[in-house]
Amino acid sequence: MLRSPMLKNGLRVKPHKLQNREEKMSKETPLWEVFIRPRNGLSHKHCGSLHAADEVMALQAARDTYTRRGEGLSIWVVPSKSIFASDPDQAAENFEPGVDKVYRHPTFYDIPEEVGHM
Amino acid sequence: MYSQGLIGADGTTEETEEFLAAFQARIDREEKIEPNDPMPEGYRKTLIRQIGQHAHSEIVGMLPEGNWITRAPSLRRKAALLAKVQDEGGHGLYLYSAAETLGVSREQMTEELLSGKAKYSSIFNYPTPTWADMGTIGWLVDGAAIMNQIPLCRCSYGPYARAMIRVCKEESFHQRQGYELLISLCNGTKEQKDMAQDSINRWWWPSLMMFGPHDADSSHSEQSMKWKIKRFSNDELRQKFIDATVPQAEYLGLTVPDPDLKWNPEKNNGKGGYDHGEINWVEFWQVVKGHGQMNRDRIKARKKAWNDGEWVRDAALAHAEKRAARQTAQAAE
Secondary structure, eight states: OOOOOEEETTEEEEOOHHHHHHHHOTTSOOEEEEEEEOSTTSOOEEEEEEEOSSHHHHHHHHHHHHOTTSOOSEEEEEEGGGOOEEOGGGHHHHHGGGTSOGGGSGGGSOOOGGGOOO | OTTTTTTTOOOOOOOOHHHHHHHHHHHHTTOOBOTTSOOOHHHHHHHHHHHHHHHHHHHHTHHHHHTTGGGOSSHHHHHHHHHHHHHHHHHHHHHHHHHHTTTOOHHHHHHHHHHTOSOOOGGGGSOOOSTHHHHHIIIIIHHHHHHHHHHHTTOSBHHHHHHHHHHHHHHHHHHHHHHHHHHHHHTSOHHHHHHHHHHHHHHHHHHHHTTOSOGGGOTTHHHHHHTTSOSSOHHHHHHHHHHHHHHHHHHHTOOOSOTTOEEETTTTTTTOEEEOOOOOHHHHHHIIIIISSSHHHHHHHHHHHHHHTHHHHHHHHHHHHHHHHHHHHHHHO
């Protein structure tokens, strides 16, 4: 499951503890994040992670681990080390500006009823 | 569940009062804690321990049933047992990856299991000498697991809660196939019904022990409840389990091996419930400390699997490296 270095202003500032370990112990089997498309027309969704030596084995293991009961039609696997995450400490400055701008929503604007549905 | 009330968990933590209060406020607001979020060291350690024990239990739990796959009496039963054991492997993997989000590696957890440092549920240290045990395990052992895992779906740690939701969805089949198997035996010959009764006699008490020590003896429970890692106490869940399963045993025409079992209409705030006899805690602690009937065999089997698989892991990595090197060389041309 998602475990990634933190980003601050676009710079990698604090690699996760585990990433340090992985660099030291090269014999550890790499970690992959698994994304599954549950049905035709839906996007792939993160569902977990697994260890595999390469992408071929990662796809096979993802099929056995995450789709035993028809959970999906398509699988993506992504090396966990390729995923970078936003810093939760910066969640407020990142996302709060998106909340207080009511004028970005259609209901902010008054349209006379006689104009009809718009 | 499979972690039996966090035996040996170290929930000590050294953060400032302010930090702890802010964290507790998030928990109290029912916010989920995610891997990169700030969290007290005690919370992190408790979860690594609990999720790790839970994962190990799923993996070791494949052994007592795997024992019967080749001897299943029909194709229907064999297919069900194979699917169940495969699910348990899958559950172990979901849980290991949830634990890994807390900064512990898979290799480290495996080493701790093999060295005996990490525990797994005491229940898997009992042998499975008869076919009826496949039914009893599904009904009682998986039934007890479900009882515990449903509240874990609301655990405050996001990755653990999400893994538990997947596990619970799949676990219901495990319990039902076990109970159905016992119905078949109980509708069969006298020998078959006796076999079912003998199996319940052996599994009843160990199943009750799965909920962990009495609340009074469960030293780390209080903090875990406060952090909403667990939602119900060991004794509460054990009582729910007994009240649910005794009527199911009666339906089979079988009895549970507890002479002190008695319906008490006063229990559960007047809704009624069963009083039960004293659990053999000496046996429980013996098994937890490694002196159960099958402890040594289980670890031996896991060590063999790990050692025999070493060349496969090495070869897969070597192959992946060779392919990557070849691709780099081709790209350079």
